[in-house]
Amino acid sequence: MDNDNLLSVIFRAIADPGLTEGYKGDRSLTQWQAEAVMRAIAGLRPMTRREHLLSCLAEEGAEIGHRVSKALRFGLGEVQPGQSLTNAERIAEECVDLQAVFDMLAAEGIFPLMTAAELDAGKEAKRLRVEKYMLLARQVGALE
Ligand SMILES: [Mg+2]
Numbered sequence: 001m002d003n004d005n006l007l008s009v010i011f012r013a014i015a016d017p018g019l020t021e022g023y024k025g026d027r028s029l030t031q032w033q034a035e036a037v038m039r040a041i042a043g044l045r046p047m048t049r050r051e052h053l054l055s056c057l058a059e060e061g062a063e064i065g066h067r068v069s070k071a072l073r074f075g076l077g078e079v080q081p082g083q084s085l086t087n088a089e090r091i092a093e094e095c096v097d098l099q100a101v102f103d104m105l106a107a108e109g110i111f112p113l114m115t116a117a118e119l120d121a122g123k124e125a126k127r128l129r130v131e132k133y134m135l136l137a138r139q140v141g142a143l144e
Contacts, residue, residue: 009040013036016036020040021036030065031062031066034058049108050108057098057105060101063097063098064094064095070087076088076091
């Protein structure tokens with residue numbers, strides 16, 4: 001398949017995700033479209049193990065975003081009908097899912113393996129960046 005045809009397949013999946021994915025349900029529009037694109041691309045040839053794992057990683061990221069959005073709308077302590085866990089507990093589960101898939105990719109050499117010290121340093125660096133930009137957000141009046 002040449003690039004123009006591939007682009008056409010992707011555009012169609014984005015423009016009409018219901019064609020392959022059916023009812024949107026409680027997925028965000030972005031997640032619905034992303035899953036339609038993934039299905040369209042997957043139909044072109046079998047995925048490699050690496051692609052499958054990367055797809056899982058993207059899916060877990062989308063699931064975190066989806067659950068965080070629900071928590072912002074309905075509260076961290078809300079339990080969605082038919083579920084047993086709060087939104088906060090479900091966010092934590094999705095973060096564990098993402099970490100598990102990340103670890104699988106890292107174990108296959110796709111990402112660099114980090115030592116515990118490197119991981120701690122990376123987390124601390126991220127914490128500092130978040131605090132820095134929260135300060136900026138406060139200065140411009142976007143954060144209380
Ligand atoms: Mg998950």
